Amino acid sequence: MSxxxxxxxxxxxxxxxxxxxxxxxxxxWFGCPTATVSRWYxxxxxxRGKEGITITLQSRMDDITITDDIIE
Numbered sequence: 001m002s003x004x005x006x007x008x009x010x011x012x013x014x015x016x017x018x019x020x021x022x023x024x025x026x027x028x029w030f031g032c033p034t035a036t037v038s039r040w041y042x043x044x045x046x047x048r049g050k051e052g053i054t055i056t057l058q059s060r061m062d063d064i065t066i067t068d069d070i071i072e
Contacts, residue, residue: 014044
């Protein structure tokens with residue numbers, strides 16, 4: 001059974017991790033599996049190519065505002 005979490009939940013989880021919380025504590029806070037939060041964090045970090053270079057994606061997750069269906 002697959003459960004989808006809102007983008008805002010994922011964004012808040014990533015912010016909490018980047019501010020020093022552990023993946024396990026963030027997973028417990030949101031009530032979801034540690035593997036799920038770990039996957040979100042790996043998605044946030046980016047892709048590790050065959051050269052072994054990690055591309056980190058920039059984020060402004062602290063500034064997310066939701067207005068109806070639009071995320072600004």
